[in-house]
Amino acid sequence: MDIPSLSSASVIIIGAGISGLGAAKVLSEKGIKDFVILEASDRIGGRIHKEDFCSLKVETGAGWIQGVGGKELNPVWELAQKLGLRTCFSDYSNARFNIYDQSGNVFPRSLASEAYERAVHLANERLRCEEAEVGQCATEEAPLAPSTPMELAIDYILHDFEMAEVEPIATYTEFGEREVLVADARGYDHLLYKMAQSFLTTREGHILDPRLKLNKVVREMEYGRQGVSVRTEDGYIYRGRYAILTVSLGVLQSDLITFRPPLPKWKQDAISKCEIIIYTKIFLKFPFKFWPCGPGTEFFLFAHSKRGYYTFWQHMENAYPGSNMLVVTVTNDESKRIENQNDEETLMEIMEVLRSMFGPKVPMAESILVPRWWNNRFQRGSYSNYPILSSPSDFRDIKAPVGPIFFSGEHTSEKFNGYVHGGYLSGTDTANSLLETMKTKSMALDSQRASRSSEDMAWGVAKRHVVHPWLFITDNLALNHSASSCLHKWDFAQQLFPSGKLAVDEAIK
Numbered sequence: 001m002d003i004p005s006l007s008s009a010s011v012i013i014i015g016a017g018i019s020g021l022g023a024a025k026v027l028s029e030k031g032i033k034d035f036v037i038l039e040a041s042d043r044i045g046g047r048i049h050k051e052d053f054c055s056l057k058v059e060t061g062a063g064w065i066q067g068v069g070g071k072e073l074n075p076v077w078e079l080a081q082k083l084g085l086r087t088c089f090s091d092y093s094n095a096r097f098n099i100y101d102q103s104g105n106v107f108p109r110s111l112a113s114e115a116y117e118r119a120v121h122l123a124n125e126r127l128r129c130e131e132a133e134v135g136q137c138a139t140e141e142a143p144l145a146p147s148t149p150m151e152l153a154i155d156y157i158l159h160d161f162e163m164a165e166v167e168p169i170a171t172y173t174e175f176g177e178r179e180v181l182v183a184d185a186r187g188y189d190h191l192l193y194k195m196a197q198s199f200l201t202t203r204e205g206h207i208l209d210p211r212l213k214l215n216k217v218v219r220e221m222e223y224g225r226q227g228v229s230v231r232t233e234d235g236y237i238y239r240g241r242y243a244i245l246t247v248s249l250g251v252l253q254s255d256l257i258t259f260r261p262p263l264p265k266w267k268q269d270a271i272s273k274c275e276i277i278i279y280t281k282i283f284l285k286f287p288f289k290f291w292p293c294g295p296g297t298e299f300f301l302f303a304h305s306k307r308g309y310y311t312f313w314q315h316m317e318n319a320y321p322g323s324n325m326l327v328v329t330v331t332n333d334e335s336k337r338i339e340n341q342n343d344e345e346t347l348m349e350i351m352e353v354l355r356s357m358f359g360p361k362v363p364m365a366e367s368i369l370v371p372r373w374w375n376n377r378f379q380r381g382s383y384s385n386y387p388i389l390s391s392p393s394d395f396r397d398i399k400a401p402v403g404p405i406f407f408s409g410e411h412t413s414e415k416f417n418g419y420v421h422g423g424y425l426s427g428t429d430t431a432n433s434l435l436e437t438m439k440t441k442s443m444a445l446d447s448q449r450a451s452r453s454s455e456d457m458a459w460g461v462a463k464r465h466v467v468h469p470w471l472f473i474t475d476n477l478a479l480n481h482s483a484s485s486c487l488h489k490w491d492f493a494q495q496l497f498p499s500g501k502l503a504v505d506e507a508i509k
């Protein structure tokens with residue numbers, strides 16, 4: 001039986017996505033080994049997730065590495081290259097010229113080009129209106145809204161795919177304009193496993209390190225001057241001096257975690273201001289190909305009178321040659337609608353769309369895979385999307401610590417929110433801020449102790465001090481815990497199971 005030790009949980013990291021693992025790696029490299037990672041699901045990776053589909057591994061979460069080939073090296077691209085992850089270049093630029101109508105005709109390039117330019121103009125006008133003082137825009141001519149199926153399809157890809165962010169987009173200006181699709185049988189999450197391997201105990205592809213705890217759903221975080229106490233759904237309580245909370249914005253907006261005391265109003269406002277996008281890639285397997293292949297065909301659009309109705313399509317011939325696979329992407333309200341119906345109904349809708357694009361002979365799909373990011377209570381959406389006119393203070397507030405709780409995750413990255421590299425960089429940033437805080441507190445405590453000890457000397461009292469560099473943190477915690485201040489610190493863990501259930505090996509590490 002492990003003897004619980006208060007000294008070994010200076011930091012509780014919540015979430016084993018790229019942000020949580022990135023933070024843990026930095027702490028470990030800087031000598032803080034006494035952390036515990038609590039992960040709600042039964043795997044690492046979070047929104048980087050592969051699933052088995054028709055003998056292939058497909059990426060139902062993040063698929064691309066965006067920001068490649070620029071003056072700065074995207075850290076995720078660097079890792080992918082080191083591991084020799086198989087990727088293929090994605091060229092979206094043709095999508096707008098492969099627009100199918102409901103009778104299977106492709107719109108002429110000139111018409112599509114014109115519509116595209118009009119849509120860009122409209123988007124800029126809308127932005128100008130939003131930026132203008134209230135009322136100013138109303139006096140000017142209001143831009144015409146898109147109305148035809150083709151206009152709606154273009155407007156949809158502009159707003160839900162290419163131009164959903166404020167220009168210029170730091171990912172592209174700093175890391176480069178190219179995007180590569182990860183298509184490796186080991187999966188995108190191989191990158192996370194390799195990262196974990198550098199600081200957690202692993203064997204034969206499995207993480208065995210007791211500091212990583214899977215299936216631990218955090219439900220309550222009680223925090224104060226002495227630290228943080230974290231209760232998981234299975235009744236365990238973990239205490240630490242600090243916590244790094246990396247759960248998604250969708251989870252923060254839900255009621256999965258209760259904070260005691262409640263988070264301050266400025267933090268709650270920052271959390272509710274930001275939007276969460278739902279992005280659903282539906283995978284379909286066919287007995288044979290009936291779509292065009294070759295250069296300039298990978299992406300195509302379906303123009304329907306309902307905006308966003310199975311609009312964005314990709315064939316997987318570049319990623320998985322010979323797989324006879326298509327992916328159709330839906331977002332937001334359509335994602336919610338589709339998540340809430342059964343896959344048979346979705347398949348019927350998709351078959352109707354495909355037959356209107358490619359004719360009645362299109363064969364029935366053999367398999368369909370519909371990920372459900374919205375209904376997943378550990379995600380509640382796919383990635384954050386800040387309103388176009390967000391201010392730097394919105395980012396400051398969403399990232400700022402509340403007492404001993406440090407916030408991390410892609411949504412806290414001012415420059416790269418929404419992306420895998422945003423998650424990674426937020427984790428390393430947060431860990432470095434925490435280390436800075438620990439250092440400052442340590443220096444303050446040292447000077448307090450020094451002055452106390454000189455007072456003691458003056459009174460002739462012999463005093464022994466804790467020597468472990470990190471013990472002072474938890475030592476301080478125990479001393480301030482009134483109910484247990486008379487206990488030896490090894491007894492402390494038993495106080496953490498109010499139900500009387502003793503699971504010492506699960507107690508604070």
Ligand SMILES: Cc1cc2nc3c(=O)[nH]c(=O)nc-3n(C[C@H](O)[C@H](O)[C@H](O)COP(=O)(O)OP(=O)(O)OC[C@H]3O[C@@H](n4cnc5c(N)ncnc54)[C@H](O)[C@@H]3O)c2cc1C
Pocket residue numbers: 014015016017018019020038039040041044045046047048060061062063064065066216217218219246247248251256257279280281373377378379381382383408409410411418419420421422423424
């Ligand atoms: C469908 C989809 C497509 C995407 N496409 C791309 C793309 O092409 N390129 C790109 O760069 N990015 C893409 N993204 C975004 C990218 O995946 C994320 O930005 C990134 O993975 C976020 O990492 P994170 O560590 O911040 O959060 P997460 O990966 O969400 O990690 C948070 C972890 O916290 C856990 N958790 C939640 N609640 C609790 C709780 N109560 N207790 C304990 N643990 C909890 C979760 O299970 C999760 O493992 C996509 C995302 C999705 C869903």
